[in-house]
Amino acid sequence: MLQPKRSKYRKVFRGRRKGAATTGSTVSFGEFGLKAMEADWITARQIEASRIAVTRHLRRGGQVWVRVFPDKSVSKKPAEVRMGGGKAAVDHWVAVVRPGKIMFEVAGVPAADAIRALKLAAHKLPIPTKVVQRDRIAVMLGHSA
Numbered sequence: 001m002l003q004p005k006r007s008k009y010r011k012v013f014r015g016r017r018k019g020a021a022t023t024g025s026t027v028s029f030g031e032f033g034l035k036a037m038e039a040d041w042i043t044a045r046q047i048e049a050s051r052i053a054v055t056r057h058l059r060r061g062g063q064v065w066v067r068v069f070p071d072k073s074v075s076k077k078p079a080e081v082r083m084g085g086g087k088a089a090v091d092h093w094v095a096v097v098r099p100g101k102i103m104f105e106v107a108g109v110p111a112a113d114a115i116r117a118l119k120l121a122a123h124k125l126p127i128p129t130k131v132v133q134r135d136r137i138a139v140m141l142g143h144s145a
Contacts, residue, residue: 001044002070003093011075011087017041021101027134029065030105032114034121037128041094042103044070050121054104057117062108068095097127 017039027033047068054064076091097103104121106114115131122129 001093002047003044004069004071007071007073010073010090012072015072015096017096017098019098021098024067024102025100027102027105027132029067030063030107030114031134032106032111032118033067033102033132033134034104034118035130035132036097036101036103037099037130039096039098040127041072041074042068042070042097042125042127044093044095046125047095047103049124050104053120053124054106054117057120058106058109058113062106062114065105066103067105068097068101068103070095072096102132103129 021036025035047066047070051064051066058064070093072094073090074092074094075088077088103125104118106117109117111133118131122131
């Protein structure tokens with residue numbers, strides 16, 4: 001599973017999922033990307049399941065980029081434990097995903113295979129997503145897409 005090697009603070013506030021993604025909202029590395037349409041927490045297990053689904057469909061052909069990393073810890077008390085006694089231990093790690101964030105990118109395979117692989121990954125995620133293609137005009141003009 002993905003998780004940080006070190007973090008400044010073990011336990012973090014829950015925070016608010018508000019607004020659209022400001023960074024990571026364009027396809028930068030590959031030809032096709034999987035874009036989040038809603039805000040949510042994506043767990044390390046969901047990211048890994050999606051990654052495996054993409055790589056198995058592509059059968060080691062092409063290249064896959066995972067653009068999200070679970071850097072937020074989520075704490076959880078055990079079942080049937082009374083409230084109090086401080087904040088619970090870290091249970092798992094999540095990536096905070098906002099609308100417009102590109103989560104996965106694929107390159108080096110035919111368009112039909114890339115779209116099918118990203119749709120398989122989308123089934124493993126708890127949010128609605130959409131497959132997007134790299135902006136051809138920006139590439140021709142020399143802008144970073």
